Amino acid sequence: MDNAVSSPDLALREVLDAVLALGTARLAALGTDSPLFGAIPELDSMAIATLFGAIEERFDLFLDDDAISAETLETYGTLLDFVRAQCGC
Amino acid sequence: MLATTMRELDARGIDSFLPDLPGTNESLQSFSAQSLHGWRTAMALAARHFAANRVLALRGGALVFPNTLPGWVLEPVMGATLLRRMLRTRVLASREAGRHEDSATLLAQGREEGIELAGYYLGPALVAGLESARPLDEGQREIRMTELGGSALWLRAEPGEDAAQSVRLAQIVAEEFDA
Structure with a gap:
């Protein structure tokens, strides 16, 4: 959890990889404009709940269900911005 | 993951069993009638029935495992x-x-x-x-995911396998068995 603050980008990539098993190549190709919701078939409600649970654990956060929206998950960049804003890191 | 770990333990001369919680898998009981208390009782009975002398609990298993036995808990989680x-x-x-x-x-x-x-x-x-x-662990050794390498399989959206993790888990158990 300690290195989450030093590199939220890296930490978020690790969490995404743990949930979605993206693999090294897809993970490296992930940019701020890369679409998430609607673009990754594995990202169903169960996976989204797991993803946000894992984000909470990794960044030591407590997120409101209402914060989990299609807008938050639109791209990797919107998700990273959201996580940064939540943890102030 | 656990089936591979159990085979690896067997190869190291350690017998293991993985009991179904009442109300799950082949159990004839109804899931809706279950409670953590009931599951704890059942796990303690299973441990006695098989004369278990060590225990390994994973995640939520740490909420119901027989904590009078020495052993390990892997990334225990709160209910x-x-x-x-x-x-x-x-x-x-x-x-x-x-x-x-x-x-x-x-x-x-x-x-x-x-x-x-x-x-x-x-x-x-x-x-x-x-x-x-x-988690009920009391003196059992806590194993973290970082010791197994790779990411936690229970986070996977699609079921995954990681033989190296299972082998590493079995190694830890075998190495520390008499510690």
């Missing part, structure tokens, strides 16, 4: 964390279907009359139990 994740899954699934639900209301309903979460019907006793349950 409230599991419950919250299941509630959130339902809230998100409902939202996709155009229904509004919120975790707090669902939790209140679960405490009163039980609730269906992740395809399981949880009775009020199980909901109440999970809400307050903490």
Whole structure:
């Protein structure tokens, strides 16, 4: 959890990889404009709940269900911005 | 993951068994009648039946395992964390279907009359139990995912396998068995 603050980008990539098993190549190709919701078939409600649970654990956060929206998950960049804003890191 | 670990333990001369919780898999009991207390009793009975002398608990297993035995717990988790994740899954699934639900209301309903979460019907006793349950480990050695390498398989959206992790887990157990 300690290195989450030093590199939220890296930490978020690790969490995404743990949930979605993206693999090294897809993970490296992930940019701020890369679409998430609607673009990754594995990202169903169960996976989204797991993803946000894992984000909470990794960044030591407590997120409101209402914060989990299609807008938050639109791209990797919107998700990273959201996580940064939540943890102030 | 655990089946591979058990085969690896067998190869190292350690017998193991993986009991089904009452109400799950081949159990004839109804899931909705279960409680953490009942599961703890059942796990203690199973340990006695098989004359187990060590125990390995994984994640939520740490809420119900026989903690009088020496052994290991892998990334133990609080009951409230599991419950919250299941509630959130339902809230998100409902939202996709155009229904509004919120975790707090669902939790209140679960405490009163039980609730269906992740395809399981949880009775009020199980909901109440999970809400307050903490891992029971008492002197067992806590194993973290970083010791196994790779990422946690229970986070995977699609079921995954990682033989190296299973082997490493068996190695740890075998190496520390008499420690």
